[in-house]
Amino acid sequence: GIQVEQSPPDLILQEGANSTLRCNFSDSVNNLQWFHQNPWGQLINLFYIPSGTKQNGRLSATTVATERYSLLYISSSQTTDSGVYFCAVLYNFNKFYFGSGTKLNVKP
Amino acid sequence: DSGVTQTPKHLITATGQRVTLRCSPRSGDLSVYWYQQSLDQGLQFLIQYYNGEERAKGNILERFSAQQFPDLHSELNLSSLELGDSALYFCASSVGGTTSGEQFFGPGTRLTVL
DSSP states (O other): OOOEEEEOSEEEEETTOOEEEEEEESSOOSEEEEEEEOTTOOEEEEEEOSSEEEEETTEEEEEEGGGTEEEEEEOSOOGGGOEEEEEEEEETTTEEEEOOOEEEEEEO | OOSOEEEOSEEEEOTTOOEEEEEEOOTTOOEEEEEEEETTTEEEEEEEEETTEEEEEOSOOTTEEEEEOTTSOEEEEEOSOOGGGOEEEEEEEESSSTTOOOOEEOOOEEEEEO
């Protein structure tokens, strides 16, 4: 299979701070998605980003497929950003592999 | 709201029992995926169906089985349940098959095996 590693595993921020989450993968992938799992367990789509850069409000993501990594940027963090952030990759066109996640805690 | 629905939201049962989890994909999506999220194993892909046929298999136990019906809803059957099967089970859907784009996840079914 493929290894998907996320860093850091845990992150504590003060409200208003910026952060960068990283996702490394060990082989070429067909697509990549970022998700936010809120405290109620729901998985919310953030970005579908096999390559390039996308922005959505305070969040943006960049995937450099040739170098096998993706970054998720959170600016001006809010307490509602708390939860776990997962990246997931489609490998060999048929299996989706999740990283172990970054647990974010934004303090007021 | 992703448009993917799952029932039930919570399920409590005993070891050795059998349960069925149900998923309805977003309108127009042909692929359905099942995932298990447990504390020790993280989020793991179980199985994918595309337009009624099995398309890809992940770490699905032999005690587990799934199917996708002509109306495209899917069911995941878990039998001879063990304590370790307690987990959050997610269903996701996407438009295409193996070269699918974005997957959208349902709210999950939380299974507790006592």
